[in-house]
Amino acid sequence: MEWTAQVIVVGAGPAGSAAAASLSAQGVDTLLLDRAAFPREKTCGDGLTPPSVAVLQELGLLPKLEAAGALRTTGVRIFAPGGRSIEIGFDELAGELPAFGLTIPRRILDALLLEHAQQAGARFVSRFHVDGLLRDQGAVVGVKGKCNGQRAVARAPLTCLATGAGMPLVLKAGLLPAVPPVSHGARAYYDLPALDPVLQLHFDRSLLPGYGWIFPLSGGRANVGVGSLAGGSPRRRAAPTRQLFERFVSHNAHVQGQLAGARRIGPVRSYPLRTDLAARTQTNGLLLVGEAAGLANPVSGEGVHYALESGLMAAQVAAEALLEGDLTSSRLAVYGRRLHERYASGFRCLGRVRRWYLRERVLDLIVQKAQRRPRLKYLLANAVLGLTDPGEATSLATLAKILF
Ligand SMILES: Cc1cc2nc3c(=O)[nH]c(=O)nc-3n(C[C@H](O)[C@H](O)[C@H](O)COP(=O)(O)OP(=O)(O)OC[C@H]3O[C@@H](n4cnc5c(N)ncnc54)[C@H](O)[C@@H]3O)c2cc1C
Incomplete structure (x- = not known):
């Protein structure tokens, strides 16, 4: 079994479907693969905070989600x-x-996101379990695996890995120096x-x-x-x-x-x-999106918002790079830079929130004080949801508010 496309997206979760929808809408021939048949379960809390809702609203999906029981x-x-x-x-x-x-439920959300990608023009192949990458002269030029039990390959000058927290393909791409x-x-x-x-x-x-x-x-x-x-x-x-x-x-x-x-x-x-925000998110002919790039909130575990956003960011860079005919790691690195500009300081701040505040006595103290002080309550909720201006939650002024 063999397919060809301009871009292959592996994984039809929120990251993969968002990337495939945006690529297809920009006129890129996109093949979306998933090992599962949809609708499928995804172990998740099924909670979407306002930042996720904002992206879904931008994609025009809110009425459909509400009609489906959100x-x-x-x-x-x-x-x-x-x-x-x-x-x-x-x-x-x-x-x-x-x-x-x-x-x-993610069973419903992910099926609607996939439908959105297909309506934009993406071709979808289910039950395609990707187990390896095709390479040519140091560049990734497609994927191989089993589709409905038969050996299968798909070729494209660019592959997006949107495989979630599972790491085998990300490791094969050489993008993780060690298992985080x-x-x-x-x-x-x-x-x-x-x-x-x-x-x-x-x-x-x-x-x-x-x-x-x-x-x-x-x-x-x-x-x-x-x-x-x-x-x-x-x-x-x-x-x-x-x-x-x-x-x-x-x-x-x-x-x-x-x-x-x-x-x-x-x-x-x-x-x-995975909450480790990968240092490198591209190689020649390949990009990582969503949780495959370690993009889940280190405090709340929320990941749908980052998956959608990074899928859209990757699609923009991928479409531009395809037009220029340059899919080298150095051209694709602009995606990694944008990702890090947007999230790196926030993730570092959330790491500190997790180390400093997610302790029994500290949380008891903060919540006790926040019951009386609206500003502290606001700060705590924003910190937990990853919305705080990086640095504010762990600034000396905030520490002083908690302690005194
Ligand atoms: C218990 C739990 C609760 C959570 N609660 C929330 C929450 O309430 N809100 C929130 O925003 N986030 C939550 N998250 C995080 C969120 O689920 C993920 O961050 C999000 O699903 C990541 O989206 P993704 O598209 O990157 O990957 P995924 O949603 O994991 O999608 C990856 C897709 O890739 C496919 N795939 C994987 N490997 C292969 C392969 N080799 N070949 C072909 N296909 C493959 C999978 O079948 C899957 O469809 C939770 C996570 C967990 C574990």
């Missing part, structure tokens, strides 16, 4: 380890953002009617520096999960993360109370998360 959320409620909580409305957050978030530490998350669905339309974040002491969540979904359901941000190898942490999940739903008083009598639907699923 639920509008009004804000975030943060529970400190000691049990105190604060709530902040999305209308109070930084920047020119929509005043609401959304929740929608990964975080882990686990989630399950529950029948849980009558929840407020807010995202609940529970900084349970057994999960720090991670947290647990209850996110309401439409139809009286909820996505309940835990994120263990401590890092570790992908295999080693999968089982413990599911154990952390069971502990969270059975021991956390706020959560136990809400889940009493609720029915769990389906299994608890866990999956790794």
Whole structure:
């Protein structure tokens, strides 16, 4: 089996579908491959904060998402380890953002994003498991693997890897000097009617520096999960993360109370998360987008927003480079520079937020003070969601506000 295109995008998650849609809209012949058949499950909290909503709105997808059952959320409620909580409305957050978030199962969101890419002209091949890269004189010129069990190849002068947290292809591309530490998350669905339309974040002491969540979904359901941000190898942490999940739903008083009598639907699923923002995101004939570039928020674990944005940024650079007929690493490096200009200082700041603030006593103190001080509450919510101006959350002035 053999295909050719101008660009191959491997992975039809939010990053791959956004890239493929934008490339196709710019007239580039784009082939989108995924090992799965859609709609497919993706282990996720299904929560979209205002920055993700802003990109989806720009793509013109909001009406379709709402028609498909997306639920509008009004804000975030943060529970400190000691049990105190604060709530902040999305209308109070930084920047020119929509005043609401959304929740929608990834099974639905990703299928709609894929449909959007196909409507823009992208050709989609499902059940194509890519296991290697084709090279010619040091440049990547396509991919190989198995499609529906048969050997298959796809050739193109440019490949975008949008394969999420799994690293085999990124390692084969030579873009990771070593396997970075990964975080882990686990989630399950529950029948849980009558929840407020807010995202609940529970900084349970057994999960720090991670947290647990209850996110309401439409139809009286909820996505309940835990994120263990401590890092570790992908295999080693999968089982413990599911154990952390069971502990969270059975021991956390706020959560136990809400889940009493609720029915769990389906299994608890866990999956790794990469939050390392790769130093290099291109080589000759290849770009990394979304979580394949280590783009998930190191504090909240949110990744859909970065996946969509980086997919669009990569598509712009790729289309320009194709026009110029220059797909060398040095031409494509402009994408990496834009990515780092946009996210690097924010990710460094979030790393500090995680190290300094995601501790039991500190969080208890911040939430206690934030209950009385709106400015601190605003800062905490923005820091957790990665919206704070880099540096502000960890400035001396902020530290002073927390301590005194
Ligand atoms: C438990 C958990 C909870 C999360 N909660 C949230 C949340 O509430 N909100 C949020 O914004 N983010 C959340 N995230 C992060 C978010 O899920 C990811 O950051 C996001 O999905 C990344 O998008 P992507 O397109 O880069 O990759 P993915 O969505 O992972 O898509 C990658 C695609 O590539 C395909 N693929 C992989 N390898 C191959 C291959 N070799 N050949 C062919 N196809 C391949 C896969 O089938 C998949 O369809 C969570 C993550 C976890 C683990």
